[in-house]
Amino acid sequence: MRQLPPLNSIKGFEAVVRLGNYNNAAAELGVTHGAVSRQVRVLEEFFGCKLFQTNGRQLVPTELARYYATECSGALDRIAQATSRLREPAAARLVRVSGTPSMTMHWLVPRLGEFQKRHPAVEVSLAASREPIDQLVTSNDIILRRTPLQRDGFECRALFRDRRVLVCTPELVERAGLKDPSDVLDQTLLIGDGRRQAGVWDDWIRARGLNMPKSAKRMKFDHVFVLIEAVLKGLGLALLSHELMEQHLRSGRLVEPFPGLDLPYPNLYALYPSGNRGSVSVRAFLRWLIQEGEKISGPFAQADPFDAEFDRRELALR
Numbered sequence: 001m002r003q004l005p006p007l008n009s010i011k012g013f014e015a016v017v018r019l020g021n022y023n024n025a026a027a028e029l030g031v032t033h034g035a036v037s038r039q040v041r042v043l044e045e046f047f048g049c050k051l052f053q054t055n056g057r058q059l060v061p062t063e064l065a066r067y068y069a070t071e072c073s074g075a076l077d078r079i080a081q082a083t084s085r086l087r088e089p090a091a092a093r094l095v096r097v098s099g100t101p102s103m104t105m106h107w108l109v110p111r112l113g114e115f116q117k118r119h120p121a122v123e124v125s126l127a128a129s130r131e132p133i134d135q136l137v138t139s140n141d142i143i144l145r146r147t148p149l150q151r152d153g154f155e156c157r158a159l160f161r162d163r164r165v166l167v168c169t170p171e172l173v174e175r176a177g178l179k180d181p182s183d184v185l186d187q188t189l190l191i192g193d194g195r196r197q198a199g200v201w202d203d204w205i206r207a208r209g210l211n212m213p214k215s216a217k218r219m220k221f222d223h224v225f226v227l228i229e230a231v232l233k234g235l236g237l238a239l240l241s242h243e244l245m246e247q248h249l250r251s252g253r254l255v256e257p258f259p260g261l262d263l264p265y266p267n268l269y270a271l272y273p274s275g276n277r278g279s280v281s282v283r284a285f286l287r288w289l290i291q292e293g294e295k296i297s298g299p300f301a302q303a304d305p306f307d308a309e310f311d312r313r314e315l316a317l318r
């Protein structure tokens with residue numbers, strides 16, 4: 001059985017230590033000076049010792065009091081956070097996010113574990129979709145795309161800069177003996193069917209001072225995520241987003257045979273409700289996305305969409 005003093009006495013005592021005197025503690029707790037004094041007295045009787053000393057008009061906590069106040073503050077914070085989680089409606093804890101299939105699979109999902117650790121009370125619903133924005137804004141809180149988006153009542157923010165890199169499996173490098181960029185011309189060139197993929201191989205080869213041979217072997221795929229799977233299976237080389245490939249490059253499943261020979265790639269953008277229209281959970285998820293983007297390319301020169309009130313309320317989601 002737990003041996004605990006009355007909760008009100010702990011609240012009053014912790015407030016006095018934290019705020020420095022009875023008057024400030026009384027104002028925060030919404031009670032009188034005398035009520036706080038009595039609460040502290042109850043706690044002193046419980047422990048059988050004085051918790052404060054007076055130095056003129058100054059109230060000084062003893063060493064034992066400072067230790068106990070620190071422990072009590074942490075416990076009260078955890079109680080407050082748990083209370084906020086239980087009181088918040090389930091709908092307000094839900095964050096609905098839409099992204100393209102390749103970005104969702106290869107960039108967002110591998111990072112979601114970190115968000116869950118920081119905000120275990122937030123429920124994330126992911127939708128991999130290429131649908132037009134007008135069909136997504138009513139059913140999603142945050143939309144991630146590779147182009148800037150505009151919509152009344154929403155704001156758009158760039159999350160990170162990207163680049164297009166040449167990738168393949170280490171086995172293909174060894175098998176094909178890739179030692180010079182010109183060796184790429186003898187290999188199968190994998191390409192997607194989207195407009196961003198059109199001409200990328202011509203651009204890369206031309207930037208190397210080479211010419212595309214008429215006999216060049218190509219293999220085309222209708223979706224980027226299928227193209228990525230083909231690269232991972234060693235079917236050829238591809239020019240893909242560095243950030244989508246980062247986990248595979250880090251694990252060694254893919255390599256850059258000629259690092260530094262990159263092409264531009266569109267930024268990643270987030271469309272989200274403007275002002276304070278989004279729930280605390282939505283803004284917590286967006287704050288996390290921005291922080292993940294800053295790990296990649298640093299902060300963009302744009303205003304932070306969050307306010308001080310959010311920073312305080314976000315604690316309830318941790």
